[in-house]
Amino acid sequence: AQSVTQLGSHVSVSEGALVLLRCNYSSSVPPYLFWYVQYPNQGLQLLLKYTSAATLVKGINGFEAEFKKSETSFHLTKPSAHMSDAAEYFCAVSGAGGGSQGNLIFGKGTKLSVKP
């Protein structure tokens, strides 16, 4: 079965610093991978997705993620953090081998704090 592990439930960075949020997946077949962001009392907003077209995926708000099959990782990065990036971030997987078409399997989430 597919699963997703997000390392670090809380990450704190200074404004302007690099953001790195870690995600490792477990899948017997190439998965589809997603990063979502959730602001307080809101739903989830898609940041980016990986569907095997390119290993480096660019998303909204300056975020990007790199798919590394050898490391089974899909870490999310942003070169320079902004105060508005403070939110909770979720990595998710779907696709053959576990999650069906409409079923996303989420990691536990990483809460990002940005210090002025």
Next chain:
Amino acid sequence: KAGVTQTPRYLIKTRGQQVTLSCSPISGHRSVSWYQQTPGQGLQFLFEYFSETQRNKGNFPGRFSGRQFSNSRSEMNVSTLELGDSALYLCASSLGQVGTEAFFGQGTRLTVV
């Protein structure tokens, strides 16, 4: 294009009651999925409907049920509410093919007292 609409946004119910939540997907989307979000368990998949048929189901008791109408709108019902059912319930719509992204509503915050 209108997004995913969930109603109501907030609900307070008493133990033992039942509740119905509603979700209107993005126009043209035939897949609607429901998720429960709690601080302890995180985001957990409840079920998915595609063209009025339940296509996939998570590991929840039978008190949790759903349905989808011909216009793709979906409802989720929870009977005999328990305190542990207090959560944010999120609905997501998508085209329904493997790898297509899901778009989420703002959720319904259910509090059981």
